[in-house]
Amino acid sequence: MDEWVRQAEVWVGQAERWIRQQPPEQVYVAVAVVAVTVLLLVAVSCLKSSKANTIVLSGLSGSGKTILFYQLRDGSTHQGTVTSMEQNNDTFVLHSELERRGKVKPVHVVDVPGHARLKPKLDEVLPQAAGIVYVVDAQDFLSTMHAAAEYLYDILTKATVVKKRVPVLIFCNKTDKVTAHSKEFIKKQLEKELYNKVTVTEGAGLTGNVSAVEEFIREYVKA
Template identity: 55%
Template sequence: MEGLEQWKKQAEQWSSQALQQWKKQAEPLWSQAHEYIQQVPPTQIYAALSILLLTSVLLLLGRLFKRQKANTILLSGLTGSGKTVLFYQLRDGSSHQGTVTSMEPNEGTFVLHSEKSKNGKLNPVHLVDVPGHSRLRPKLDEYLPQAAGVVFVVDALEFLPHLRAASEYLYDILTKASVVKKKIPILILCNKTDKVTAHSKEFIRKQLEKEIDKLRASRSAISTADIADDFTLGVLGEPFSFPQCQNKVTVAEAAGITGETTQVEQFIRDHVKY
């Protein structure tokens, strides 16, 4: 016990000596720093403090902004599916007959046309009509990080001739890392259903599921080196269906030319709140 007490006293003495030595070494540095601060004009000190405060505020606002609910809805789909007509119907209540296929996204932030007569505060929607040409589809990736939802527009009138192409595009969207990780909801919107010969949404859903199931089987044989960022769709060993997706996928109908956009508006308001 006496040896232990002596060891403790010796340790305390060493600690005290080390602390005193550190203080002696730090005193000149502190003195130099104090003298330097005194030489700095007060305006520079105030400027430095202002910059520090402003930076802190901006960082705080940035974190708060990231927490805010996204208000961007993306209109995607093949060229000719009627995305641009839907965009104008939602914005202006008009089909804008005579519009041509755009090589750049149409986008705008606005209150939906059908809601302009409503009282109270309305949350504007940032709507983006992404070009459907295969070379321009990568533009979709630029908007996905801010997306609250994706509307995949399908031509219900000329559906079967474009089934393969539409399924491939939809498959690519469903397997994007940004879509899966954020569980971005997707609405498959069957457009042009005002036409007598248009296919029903149930028929379109089933055909898309069958075609995507074929794509899933064929693409699983490809080396994962080329699709490292993709996620596997569905349940292994089972036929593919949309309920198997990690994000919610629903199917609805619309007629852009006649202005029947009730179901797509409901989807928008389900994910961009008032």
């Protein structure tokens, strides 16, 4: 330790002698360059650390968001079909990528309850969103179509979503059921309601068919 201290003192002495030998203007320029460089490095570091890596699961109550959350994290349904009234929030490596742990970037997934009273919580997480997965109940779509379209429109017109151009994936859940509507039908009906083009995919949370959501996540949260 003493040797390191002595070496440091030598370096400091050399630096002081060099500074005394330089014209004041040159010293000021050198200090300014160092200061600007440090500020740039700090700014770049902050930008990198603040890059969005949050995927928001949204949709009406009972659409299957919580099951999707558990499938992405654990590869199982856990609580089955029980509607969650609490927000699920966790950072994890996708269950389908566990064998690549340490080589892929963990994803922060937030499951926002669809109950009308809890929808304002969505505004709290949207500023950090890298993408939004909007879950639709394909089996019970006709009875919830208008409400689902209204909520989706509300999300698409959020100032944060519009300004940051946050990508939105519509996940048609429960398509494993015999009475479920196809993604083509759901897309067509939503387009009629929204007068806009939307990206729609299908799957089934209960059976673990969530690969389309995983692909969407990896498109916007790079490994």
